[in-house]
Amino acid sequence: MLGPLNPLPYQVHKQTMVTVNKTGYVRLGEDIHHYSVPYTYIGKKVKLLYTSTLVKIYYQYTLIACHTRDRTKYQYTTDENHLALQHRFLGEWTPEKFIAQATAIHEDVALYISKVLEHKVYPEQAYKSCSGILSFARRVGPQRLTDACRWADKLGQYNYPVIEEILHKRLDQLPIEQEEPTPAIPSHENIRGKDYYQ
Numbered sequence: 001m002l003g004p005l006n007p008l009p010y011q012v013h014k015q016t017m018v019t020v021n022k023t024g025y026v027r028l029g030e031d032i033h034h035y036s037v038p039y040t041y042i043g044k045k046v047k048l049l050y051t052s053t054l055v056k057i058y059y060q061y062t063l064i065a066c067h068t069r070d071r072t073k074y075q076y077t078t079d080e081n082h083l084a085l086q087h088r089f090l091g092e093w094t095p096e097k098f099i100a101q102a103t104a105i106h107e108d109v110a111l112y113i114s115k116v117l118e119h120k121v122y123p124e125q126a127y128k129s130c131s132g133i134l135s136f137a138r139r140v141g142p143q144r145l146t147d148a149c150r151w152a153d154k155l156g157q158y159n160y161p162v163i164e165e166i167l168h169k170r171l172d173q174l175p176i177e178q179e180e181p182t183p184a185i186p187s188h189e190n191i192r193g194k195d196y197y198q
Contacts, residue, residue: 012051014030014051017046019043020037022042023042028048028050032073032074033072033076035057035076036078037082051069053069054069095114098130102114108149109146112133112153113130115158128160132160133145133149133163144167147172150172151172151176
C-alpha cells in the first residue's frame with residue numbers, strides 16, 4: 001500500500017551566472033528584475049539559483065543573499081543591509097516622495113519628474129537627478145523651475161544637466177515655440193490633383 005503524498009509542492013530550480021554591477025545589484029534576465037547583494041561583492045561573478053518564489057544568490061558556494069522573487073520588469077528589490085553606508089540614504093528616497101514634492105511646486109514639474117524616473121536605468125541615478133532638479137525650486141524659485149521643466153519636456157530631455165543649462169542660459173524666460181501649422185496648398189486651376197494621373 002502506498003503512503004501519503006508529500007504535501008510540499010515540487011519546485012523547479014533554475015540557475016544562471018551573472019556579475020554584480022557597480023551599484024550592487026544582479027539582474028535576473030528572465031524577469032528583467034534586479035536584486036541587491038552585499039556591496040562587497042560588486043564586480044564579482046555570482047550564481048543565481050531561483051524557483052518560482054525565491055531567488056538565492058551564491059558566491060563560491062556561500063549563500064550571500066536571498067529574496068522573494070518579483071517578476072515586475074525594470075524594478076529593484078533591495079535589502080537595506082546590502083547597501084554601503086553612503087548609499088543607505090537612498091532607501092529614504094522613493095518615486096512617490098519625489099512626485100509629491102514636485103506636485104507641491106507645479107503639476108508640470110511632477111510630470112517632468114515622473115519622466116526622469118522612467119528614463120533612468122538605475123534608481124540611484126534617477127533619485128540623484130530628481131533631488132538636484134527639485135533643489136532648483138529653492139535656488140531660482142518655483143516659477144522658473146516650472147518653466148525650465150516645460151522647456152526640457154518640449155526638447156524630450158529628462159535629466160539634471162539639461163535643467164541646469166536651461167536655467168543658466170535663462171531659456172526658461174523665453175516663450176516655448178508652438179508647432180507651426182502646415183499651410184494648406186491653395187486651390188488653383190493650373191494645379192493638377194491626384195485624380196489627373198489616373
